[in-house]
Amino acid sequence: NAGVTQTPKFRVLKTGQSMTLLCAQDMNHEYMYWYRQDPGMGLRLIHYSVGEGTTAKGEVPDGYNVSRLKKQNFLLGLESAAPSQTSVYFCASRPMSSYEQYFGPGTRLTVT
Amino acid sequence: AQSVTQLGSHVSVSEGALVLLRCNYSSSVPPYLFWYVQYPNQGLQLLLKYTTGATLVKGINGFEAEFKKSETSFHLTKPSAHMSDAAEYFCAVSDLGTNAGKSTFGDGTTLTVKP
Numbered sequence: 001n002a003g004v005t006q007t008p009k010f011r012v013l014k015t016g017q018s019m020t021l022l023c024a025q026d027m028n029h030e031y032m033y034w035y036r037q038d039p040g041m042g043l044r045l046i047h048y049s050v051g052e053g054t055t056a057k058g059e060v061p062d063g064y065n066v067s068r069l070k071k072q073n074f075l076l077g078l079e080s081a082a083p084s085q086t087s088v089y090f091c092a093s094r095p096m097s098s099y100e101q102y103f104g105p106g107t108r109l110t111v112t
Numbered sequence: 113a114q115s116v117t118q119l120g121s122h123v124s125v126s127e128g129a130l131v132l133l134r135c136n137y138s139s140s141v142p143p144y145l146f147w148y149v150q151y152p153n154q155g156l157q158l159l160l161k162y163t164t165g166a167t168l169v170k171g172i173n174g175f176e177a178e179f180k181k182s183e184t185s186f187h188l189t190k191p192s193a194h195m196s197d198a199a200e201y202f203c204a205v206s207d208l209g210t211n212a213g214k215s216t217f218g219d220g221t222t223l224t225v226k227p
Contacts, residue, residue: 004155031212040121042202042219043156050212058214090155099144099163099206099213103155 002026004104006091012110013081021076021107023091030096032074034058034066036087037106043090049074081111114139114205118218126226131175131190133221135203138184145186146204146215147177156202162186173197198225 007022023032030051035043045058047066055066063085065077074093078085088108092101119134137143144163148156160171167179173196177188186203203218 033214040219043217045214048212048214056212092156094213099215100146100158100161101156101215103148103157105155106153 004091004093004102006089006104006107008107009105010108012112013078014112015082017081018077018079019081019109020078021089021091021109023074023076023093023104025072025074025091025093025102027093027095027102028071029093029102030071031094032068033092033094033101034064034074034076035090035092036060036085037090038087046076046089078109081109083111085109086111114143114207114216116203116205116216116218118201118203118221120221121219122222122224124224124226125193127195128192131188131193131197131223133188133201133203133223135177135186135188135218136184137186137203137205139205139207141207144206145177145179146206147171147175147186147188148202148204148217150200150202150220152199159188159201193223193225195225195227198223 004025033048034046049055049068052071091104094101115138117136146161147159149159150156162179170176204215206215
């Protein structure tokens with residue numbers, strides 16, 4: 001049981017490049033979330049999903065897109081990376097029956 | 113709208129001393145409250161949670177927190193700090209049954225433990 005995994009762990013992009021971050025969970029959780037963590041700002045919700053095939057915007061969705069084609073996977077895309085998107089990105093999931101979230105190890109993204 | 117305020121972005125204690133990390137919340141409905149811990153270069157892990165029932169909740173590693181509705185607080189304590197407690201701690205609140213159970217996180221408190 002791996003829990004929540006994230007791929008890749010590190011990435012450096014140039015401004016304007018695109019990339020996709022993959023989150024996978026093997027706990028059969030319904031809900032999945034993408035956050036970004038910046039120093040002194042806690043975690044801010046980017047997008048979330050309440051089930052396969054559904055997604056919704058969070059607090060800071062601009063510049064990001066997501067997809068949840070399979071229940072166990074939640075993809076975060078950056079269409080045209082900007083230096084302001086330099087951050088650590090965390091994926092989390094939770095079951096319908098509980099409000100506690102299970103986090104992945106994070107992806108450290110640098111945009112130059 | 114729900115919100116969380118963690119008082120003190122950095123707290124430093126000596127090994128063996130009391131740890132007190134403060135959290136105040138606002139919520140329009142009875143909240144679920146959480147404390148998470150983040151060790152360097154890792155994701156967040158659940159430390160403890162309050163849902164209903166007993167207002168003093170115990171978590172892992174000797175931590176506990178008390179839900180005080182009248183003070184809208186959920187402070188985290190540990191009687192005796194250990195070097196391994198050095199980490200960043202996040203308080204979070206979830207509204208029940210709304211907004212897909214989204215959690216709002218505080219800005220975090222970094223705990224330093226001095227030998």
